[in-house]
Amino acid sequence: MRNQPKYHFLKNWGYAIKGFAEIYKNEQSFRLEILTFTPLSISLFFFDFGYVLNIFLIFSMAFVLVVECLNSAIERAVDLASTDFHALAGAAKDAGSAAVMIANIITASLWCFAIFGKFYE
Template sequence: MRNQPKYHLWKNAGYAVEGFFEVFKHETSFKIEVYLSLAVWIGLLFVPMPLIAKAILGLSMLFVLIAELANSAIERTVDLVTKEQHTLAKHAKDAGATMVLFTVIFTAIVWIVTLYSVYFA
């Protein structure tokens, strides 16, 4: 049996919001990605294209934010475990960075394919 408190929706949602703002405050890359996503989401409101295309483009931006949050969790966990330079710590952090990179590449491909299908197909 796990030693954890009873589940409370609002309390757990509060932890999630707290985590978001902690990462936003301390991770420059996450802050840039949040601002870029907000700009894209606002811009999509004014672009003449089908709603489904806007949804695909807007939601694809969430993948980058999710990956950056996961990467931040990996980095913090590694830093908690060891402050020393260790090969496995580096590999864990590098894998997290690769996750973010692949997500950015995925999002770029989604944008290219979606915009091509809307405007050139």
């Protein structure tokens, strides 16, 4: 049986906010993505891409942030497990970085599709 405290919604929400703040404070790439996605999200009020494409654009940006959080968790767990260099530790970190890269490519592709689609209408 797991040694886990009793579930408290607000306490767990606090843990999530604490984790978000820690990643924001310590991960430059996460701050850069927030800095990039904020104006892009605001721009959706001015472009008429349609509801479905807007939802895809919003979810793709959120997906990048989720993957970035998971990548940070992987990096921290690997760093905690061993301070020595190990090929598998490097591979785990590289796989997390690859996931972030793929998520960013998906988001950039969707934005290119939306913007170029607007020009070719």
